Amino acid sequence: MNILLTGGAGYIGSHTALSLIENGHMVTVIDNLITGTKRLIPPKAKYYNCDIADSSSIKKILKENKFDVVMHFAGLTKVDESVNNPDKYNDYNFEKSKSFFNCCFENNLKKIIFSSTAGVYGDSSSQYVKETDEIKPMNPYAVSKSKVENFLIKKSKSEKINYIVLRYFNVAGADEDKRSGLISKSSTNLIKVICELATKKRKKMTINGNDYQTKDGTAIRDFIHVRDIADIHIVAANSFFKNFSSEIYNCGYGQGYSVKEVINEMENIIRSKLEVEIGPRREKDIAISVANSDKFKKKFNWKPKFNNLNYILKTALEWEKIN
Ligand SMILES: NC(=O)c1ccc[n+]([C@@H]2O[C@H](COP(=O)([O-])OP(=O)(O)OC[C@H]3O[C@@H](n4cnc5c(N)ncnc54)[C@H](O)[C@@H]3O)[C@@H](O)[C@H]2O)c1
Numbered sequence: 001m002n003i004l005l006t007g008g009a010g011y012i013g014s015h016t017a018l019s020l021i022e023n024g025h026m027v028t029v030i031d032n033l034i035t036g037t038k039r040l041i042p043p044k045a046k047y048y049n050c051d052i053a054d055s056s057s058i059k060k061i062l063k064e065n066k067f068d069v070v071m072h073f074a075g076l077t078k079v080d081e082s083v084n085n086p087d088k089y090n091d092y093n094f095e096k097s098k099s100f101f102n103c104c105f106e107n108n109l110k111k112i113i114f115s116s117t118a119g120v121y122g123d124s125s126s127q128y129v130k131e132t133d134e135i136k137p138m139n140p141y142a143v144s145k146s147k148v149e150n151f152l153i154k155k156s157k158s159e160k161i162n163y164i165v166l167r168y169f170n171v172a173g174a175d176e177d178k179r180s181g182l183i184s185k186s187s188t189n190l191i192k193v194i195c196e197l198a199t200k201k202r203k204k205m206t207i208n209g210n211d212y213q214t215k216d217g218t219a220i221r222d223f224i225h226v227r228d229i230a231d232i233h234i235v236a237a238n239s240f241f242k243n244f245s246s247e248i249y250n251c252g253y254g255q256g257y258s259v260k261e262v263i264n265e266m267e268n269i270i271r272s273k274l275e276v277e278i279g280p281r282r283e284k285d286i287a288i289s290v291a292n293s294d295k296f297k298k299k300f301n302w303k304p305k306f307n308n309l310n311y312i313l314k315t316a317l318e319w320e321k322i323n
Pocket of ligand 1: 010013032033037051052053072073076077096115117167168170171172
């Protein structure tokens, strides 16, 4: 396949680009480096430094190449920032995506894979969240993603487009060969913070709330290794050529770990105690977010390769040590 991939200088996009190339596909990356890092783009990928909403450049790229599928990762990802600046998130994640997709449709690129988030479910009452559960995003970041989902659903009714929306749960880990991983100076990503602590880049960390209705009082999340997310994209892209219909899929393992369990696992790996304090809950944070991930697994007979918290933490730690 010839894939157009936005956000390929970012964490998940760069891993997916690597997997695609390893599997013999051609990849063209569009990224304006607003949060991305150029060296994460695989050397074998073609790269355009361009904003997804720069319609004249995008149209030119689309005319110069003939893409089979577009994978749209580009966007802003920080929930806290979105709460302080909702307009920016509406603009970057919704308006710019809309403009980008319209250019794609006009140029006959109509097979779309879109990076959405489990955040669209908000504080679901389900123990394992299903794709059919109610959508009630609780912050502007999740709202912006939900708006793009709705845009694609609506467009698929009026134009012949095919979409696959992937709702990621907590993406974590890094490439075992250390070619890519999470780079961010101000990440609030739990595993990133734990790795910074384990490599002594920070002195202590705060657990945001230990009074949730969970087994140890701390929040529970479903962590999925970034290489499995990359693999899901390849399976999803292939499905367009096997006459599968437009769908929405959860991307998680269907297994939850509490914040304390993740910290304990890292302490086992590094064989020392981490400096952890208890703080208040974060505003609008939810107690449990775990996927029901049966839909994708059953439809494509797909099995994750890296469903192992120890492996997720070790690969993230090794990446942190060299960055
Ligand atoms: N990391 C997670 O756990 C997670 C969970 C759910 C959903 N997602 C979604 O997955 C996607 C990728 O996330 P990530 O963690 O790799 O983020 P990231 O910040 O590492 O990567 C995003 C990339 O998009 C680029 N970008 C942003 N706006 C752009 C624009 N207007 N034009 C061109 N390039 C632009 C950035 O420079 C960056 O390289 C995002 O859409 C995010 O919302 C991530």
